[in-house]
Amino acid sequence: MKKATALVLLIFLTVQLFVQPSFQADLTCGEVVMTLHKCVSYMTGSESAPSPACCDGLQRLRSLLITHEDKELACTCIRHATGRIHNLKEAAVKELPSTCRVELPFVLSTYMDCTSALEHKISGSAPTGWANG
Numbered sequence: 001m002k003k004a005t006a007l008v009l010l011i012f013l014t015v016q017l018f019v020q021p022s023f024q025a026d027l028t029c030g031e032v033v034m035t036l037h038k039c040v041s042y043m044t045g046s047e048s049a050p051s052p053a054c055c056d057g058l059q060r061l062r063s064l065l066i067t068h069e070d071k072e073l074a075c076t077c078i079r080h081a082t083g084r085i086h087n088l089k090e091a092a093v094k095e096l097p098s099t100c101r102v103e104l105p106f107v108l109s110t111y112m113d114c115t116s117a118l119e120h121k122i123s124g125s126a127p128t129g130w131a132n133g
Helices: 002-018 029-043 052-064 068-084 090-100 114-123
Strands: none
Touching: 029 052, 029 068, 029 090, 052 068, 052 090, 068 114
């Protein structure tokens, strides 16, 4: 299972080197994915709690999200990454920031709409089609 997860992560990182969002930011998709790679076992249910390395990575990601472009890029990269990793548990993905006690500028989800997610965090209201909670 770990070899398959590592292979998926490696393939994703390779693809991300060639497919970057159209805006330019100092942050890269590779950096975003690397900050979260230790969390895959928790998000797939292989581990019952995120490891300290996972939470450290999430905290590192938070520290990299300085500009709106950084936040948008990170959200987009995470959305693409979660779409490529099978068996993600939606509850684990959503609960990861609170479990690690790290506040992100968007709600993690396997189906997140980054524009709505970023606006939601700014305005404090739930994006269209999303339930509060």
